[in-house]
Amino acid sequence: MAQVLEFKLPDLGEGLTEAEIVRWLVEVGDVVAVDQPVVEVETAKAMVEVPCPYGGVVTARFGEEGTELPVGAPLLTVAVGAPASSVDGDAGDEGSGNVLVGYGTGAPPARRRRVRPSAGAVPVRPPAGPPESEDRRTATAPVGREPGQRTDTRDGGHRNSARLHAEGPVPVISPLVRRLARENGVDLRELEGSGPDGLILRADVEYALRAAAGQMRTPTPAPARVSAPAAAPGEFLQAPSLARGVGAPASPGLTGAPTPAHGIRVPLRGVRGAVADKLSRSRREIPDATCWVDADATELMHARVAMNSAGGPKISLLALLARICTAALARFPELNSTVDMEAREIVQLDQVHLGFAAQTERGLVVPVVRDAHTRDAEGLSAEFARLTEAARTGTLTPAELTGGTFTLNNYGVFGVDGSTPIINHPEAAMLGVGRIIPKPWVHQGELAVRQVVQLSLAFDHRVCDGGTAGGFLRYVADCVEQPAVLLRTL
CATH class of the missing domain: 3.30.559.10 (Chloramphenicol acetyltransferase-like domain)
Structure with missing residues (x-):
């Protein structure tokens, strides 16, 4: 029986934390051999062809050409042990053992046990399409909470959030988001992501930081409950001001928020x-x-x-x-x-x-x-x-x-x-x-x-x-x- 393995963007060395997909070298359904280059990426240093450590059939690709991915993000999934992969012999059973700029392609990781959702939480079924990472398959979403909201510990929300992630890892879109939360003292278990299936995005962490800063600047006897709007993966959200009620229009001249500039935006990357x-x-x-x-x-x-x-x-x-x-x-x-x-x-x-x-x-x-x-x-x-x-x-x-x-x-x-x-x-x-x-x-x-x-x-x-x-x-x-x-x- 075929086993689907996920290949993530490896550490490319020199302190690099992300890379841009320039050109895919394989299509979904292609048979790949161990150490065959599957994608060409551009880092801040150079163009690099990334080899896949598994042999088998490509079942999914993550990211279009021109997309920037952080180190550790999924690149593709490979079904090893499938009949179509027999042309590669037993190459799919083990990693190549080779090293890509500090990244060892060792044996495939053992499959983790699926976490059973706890009472009071509704299990999230992944949508039809490519297989998802283990973190996203074990994500659960509570009933009655809005995406992107930090748990209010005064009404028992802390207990709900603890129960939400107590039996599994917190679903986070990338290691960079985990680092941002860790460096700023944000407990990811107190957040519910606004991404697909409750995935915590960078915008959710940034929103929580701005909301906390706003509470420190404008203390109120009973602050209004604030919810972050849903966002697509990677989208930056502007937090509403906590000095006024939710849904209240911003008065011209009363806020210091600059008006977004119009024009062509070119990302500073690569x-x-x-x-x-x-x-x-x-x-x-x-x-x-x-x-x-x-x-x-x-x-x-x-x-x-x-x-x-x-x-x-x-x-x-x-x-x-x-x-x-x-x-x-x-x-x-x-x-x-x-x-x-x-x-x-x-x-x-x-x-x-x-x-x-x-x-x-x-x-x-x-x-x-x-x-x-x-x-x-x-x-x-x-x-x-x-x-x-x-x-x-x-x-x-x-x-x-x-x-x-x-x-x-x-x-x-x-x-x-x-x-x-x-x-x-x-x-x-x-x-x-x-x-x-x-x-x-x-x-x-x-x-x-x-x-x-x-x-x-x-x-x-x-x-x-x-x-x-x-x-x-x-x-x-x-x-x-x-x-x-x-x-x-x-």
Whole structure:
């Protein structure tokens, strides 16, 4: 007889808590083998193909393409031991034992005993459709209570809620909701969910928090009983004000609730969400300053032409600028560092892992060239090309997107001259390079048309003063104007 096993979104490592479904690789009814990729997801770090640890027939999928799921949410269910799965041998009897970024696909979990509902509670039968998780199958809903309501302990509701969940786990939509409740001291057993079959949603916990805060702000002799409206899974609810009766219209000018803005709403998730979080943290924690200088890049452009005309792999301009950066960091190591505020120490790093900004269809990413200080111009060109292609195809691994110690940002490709870049936390500096264009320039005492570029350095003022930052930027500009300066450090 077939056994239906539920495969949940595994922990993808690097502290990631959710992922977006990009593309399903299987359909309901397909036969899958152990460790066969079943779905392609996008995290804040990279695109990942998720393999299924069970072999059998796919009976249900959870989530459409474009849906964001938290770690631990159901992905699909597989019937193992069914006749259609015989093509996989006995693969469905055990997990593969392989590991997906910290997630072990071990043996399938033992089936739990179905919990018998208690007296005074009506068992909830799951609707027709895909099998549900065990938490939802054991959920019960009491008679006479409204969804989303925190139990009123003064009228005996506490005893009812305790009886509601006493014999089974509290049905919660995701681990993130459990964590939100735990961190804010909300007892999930005192809530009834407004989701399907009494499922507790994030909106229910947020509503309970706002209701409790409202009671603290506006104490009343006999507060009105407040019920949360029903919501679809993941929907955010606005709690009514406890300062007025239920159903009373809000008077204009008497409440401080802002009017929701109209327009197109784009969720901050995936790569865009990760960028937003990191840049916001950089602005909060790093006291940055910026200095800039114009440089005559004519000789550097001539040197690149000469290198490429000599045969061999082509040298990119970005690789030459990266080689200049590593030479400058050897002279000014303060800028290749990070700040440990807990220990109140500046940590100067021995290795230069050079990040560079790359714009892709999924947003801005910063691949990292490992040990850039040990590579020559040819090696840097090859690595830049490899990482850029991986960024465009969305195949960068988390290891290739983390661990940078200094960032090179070539915003000149967008046709702009200058910028004040935001430092890539927890690094200490970023060099920005504008476009290289012909401009009037005084060369050897005469006015001439030269190839000019603007260089800008954003630096963490905790690690160095303006003298060090200015010295670094001046050395970079000197190497751009006279590439022979680099011969001293080659």
